[in-house]
Amino acid sequence: MDLSGKIAVVTGAAMGIGKAITEKLLQNGATVVLLDVNETAAKTLMEDLSKQYGQDRTLFLSCNVESEEQIKAAFQKTVETFGGINILCNNAGILNESDWEKTVSINLLGVIRGTYLALKHMNKTSGGRGGVIVNTASMAGLGPLISCPVYTATKHGVVGFTRAMSGASTALGYGVRFNVICPGFVQTELLSDPNSKMGQFSHLVDVIEQMMIKDGTLNATEVADSVLEMVTDETKNGAALMIFSKGKQYITFPSM
Numbered sequence: 001m002d003l004s005g006k007i008a009v010v011t012g013a014a015m016g017i018g019k020a021i022t023e024k025l026l027q028n029g030a031t032v033v034l035l036d037v038n039e040t041a042a043k044t045l046m047e048d049l050s051k052q053y054g055q056d057r058t059l060f061l062s063c064n065v066e067s068e069e070q071i072k073a074a075f076q077k078t079v080e081t082f083g084g085i086n087i088l089c090n091n092a093g094i095l096n097e098s099d100w101e102k103t104v105s106i107n108l109l110g111v112i113r114g115t116y117l118a119l120k121h122m123n124k125t126s127g128g129r130g131g132v133i134v135n136t137a138s139m140a141g142l143g144p145l146i147s148c149p150v151y152t153a154t155k156h157g158v159v160g161f162t163r164a165m166s167g168a169s170t171a172l173g174y175g176v177r178f179n180v181i182c183p184g185f186v187q188t189e190l191l192s193d194p195n196s197k198m199g200q201f202s203h204l205v206d207v208i209e210q211m212m213i214k215d216g217t218l219n220a221t222e223v224a225d226s227v228l229e230m231v232t233d234e235t236k237n238g239a240a241l242m243i244f245s246k247g248k249q250y251i252t253f254p255s256m
């Protein structure tokens with residue numbers, strides 16, 4: 001897929017992996033709508049992006065992916081401004097084992113909400129342009145992180161939902177590809193102060209620390225490179241890509 005002229009929406013775009021995905025898509029010619037709740041970080045980023053790419057290839061909209069109304073309004077504004085949606089990156093996510101219901105609401109329900117609302121504009125059977133949706137899971141979506149059981153559940157859910165949506169979209173002729181990235185540890189804010197984020201499991205923080213020492217960490221740009229691959233390679237549909245410091249691997253799942 002050539003990205004020039006394509007319209008992308010990225011959630012959690014103000015920082016970390018979402019910021020890197022945004023920059024990668026802009027570098028490759030797309031127009032990007034940034035959705036985030038962190039208006040301060042987003043506005044700082046937008047100043048930089050506008051200088052680099054001009055005012056007409058980026059738009060920031062304050063949007064909480066926990067809100068159906070806010071996502072709906074953001075997608076409507078996107079279509080009104082740029083004419084449609086070709087690419088969606090459901091990237092926003094948190095780690096909070098204390099407020100685990102918020103973690104589920106953002107990490108899993110936010111991906112489902114974003115997908116279903118974007119399909120109203122992307123689904124070819126209802127007048128959409130088709131396109132691609134890339135969801136951000138985690139390696140914790142492929143195997144359990146014992147210190148973060150709810151986070152693990154949300155990321156397993158994102159992997160399963162993405163793969164099921166890929167099959168449904170193909171079977172129903174939506175013209176929308178679905179892929180999921182499963183990164184290992186990435187140097188972002190999400191990794192800061194793990195103790196406070198693990199709640200009742202904070203005694204297991206050494207498990208994480210040992211894993212990070214053993215497995216190493218990625219930078220956000222390395223993850224964004226893999227997202228670009230799954231966006232532009234039109235043979236990729238229903239793909240789950242594990243990304244770790246030593247490389248990356250497409251996951252094969254047991255056939256049912």
Ligand SMILES: NC(=O)c1ccc[n+]([C@@H]2O[C@H](COP(=O)([O-])OP(=O)(O)OC[C@H]3O[C@@H](n4cnc5c(N)ncnc54)[C@H](O)[C@@H]3O)[C@@H](O)[C@H]2O)c1
Pocket residue numbers: 011012013014015016017018035036037038041063064065066091092093094106107136137138139182183184185186187188189190191
């Ligand atoms: N950092 C890692 O080690 C790692 C590894 C694998 C997967 N991930 C996943 O990558 C995604 C991005 O995380 P990150 O590491 O860049 O973290 P981050 O904290 O640096 O960035 C997350 C962004 O999402 C935004 N956000 C949070 N809640 C939101 C909401 N309700 N609505 C809209 N935006 C919201 C934040 O404001 C922030 O800008 C998450 O889904 C995370 O689970 C992270």
Ligand SMILES: CCCCC[C@H](O)CC\C=C/C=C/C=C/[C@@H](O)[C@@H](O)CCCC(=O)O
Pocket residue numbers: 095137138139140142143144145146147148183184185186190191194197207208211
């Ligand atoms: C507080 C840090 C949480 C970071 C969450 C991010 O999504 C990064 C997740 C990175 C790696 C996850 C690896 C999961 C591995 C499982 O498959 C399993 O093999 C781990 C078993 C190791 C253990 O629990 O001892």
